[in-house]
Amino acid sequence: MNTSRFVNISDLRLAAKRRLPRSVFDYIDGGADGEITLRENVRAFEDVVFRPRCAVETAPADPATIVLGTPISMPIVLAPVGSSRMFWPRGEEAAARAAGAAGTLYCLSTLSGCRLEDVRKATTGPAWFQLYICGGRDVATAGIQRAKQAGYSALVVTIDTAVAGLRERDARNGAKELVSGNLGTMLPFLPQFFARPRWLLDYLRDGGLMKFPNVVLPDGPMPYTDVTAALAAAAVTWHDLRWIRDAWDGPIIVKGVHRGDDARRAVDEGALAVVVSNHGGRQLDGVAATIRVLPEVVAAVGGRAEIMLDGGVRRGADALKAVCLGARAVMIGRAYAYGLGAAGTPGVTRAIEILREDVVRTMKLLGVSSVNELDRSLVEVPTAWTARASIP
């Protein structure tokens, strides 16, 4: 497929919508409840305005940076996206391959359809492993050991998933019924698959309904049907971070921080980085956009750990706004998942390329040549966003 015709992430989104059955597209595209936070994550970037320095002589813009000691080609890494194998055959491997080729980092979800060892091998770049403690402590510890053995360099512990959010689109599309294994229950929801024969063929060739090979229960890999219950039983607490730290014995990143005091707590518990994230508006609806709470978290952490952000990043300029406000890098979820659903590895490659070109162009227009020069003086934010930043 000629992916150069995709000019922005919205184009990839539309292409994914054309290729994927409704239930799969909406699983990527949708958010929790009224999708207020989902929309707000994207919209709030509009409230950050640039203050470029013009007519300055700069060297060619170089977007390379370093995250937790790891050099990457741009301040954008791939967020954990569960069930990517539903979007494209061996989807996690396909996405990781594109990330590595672009010189950036791929974070694999616990809830992936490909074995973590195979995903690690698929990328020439660095990789992190995202942890859900599905199946309990022993099962999670076994996953952590495998991730360590396979060469993942950091563990990302997601703390915002005490229970799976209510994604209304999934409920309407029959997400639960479709994995029930009961033909009668599934029947009303099956026509959407026949409307997408290309996807259906790929899906069947790839083995049909995936399991979760990185969550190995006593009787084998966790089946798809069990995921909602498994997540509800897998809520992470600060207490868990202690045994997780012992089991992993490497850098830990806490993902899903919404407020300054939680960020501080994560750092006190040993996290070397935190990700300001509301799970892309898929968990608690009605929480603030992540870019809005970034100044509060940056102030609370006070340089003791690295800070990343995800949620709503659809342009390179969004990533740079976050970096100007103190993030080391951003994670992208849907921006690359759309590319994966549209065209596999080339689609993810195109998504990354679009964002990278945006980043380079925006740096030039801002009058900076390196990521280190991006600072608070280059953006203006609503005063309300910084009010909490001064509350201890």
Ligand SMILES: Cc1cc2nc3c(=O)[nH]c(=O)nc-3n(C[C@H](O)[C@H](O)[C@H](O)COP(=O)(O)O)c2cc1C
């Ligand atoms: C389809 C999908 C699946 C996701 N699965 C996971 C997951 O397994 N673990 C996790 O920590 N976050 C997961 N997330 C959240 C992302 O890691 C990230 O926080 C979010 O996508 C960022 O928002 P954005 O999509 O607007 O970029 C998922 C997001 C999407 C869209």
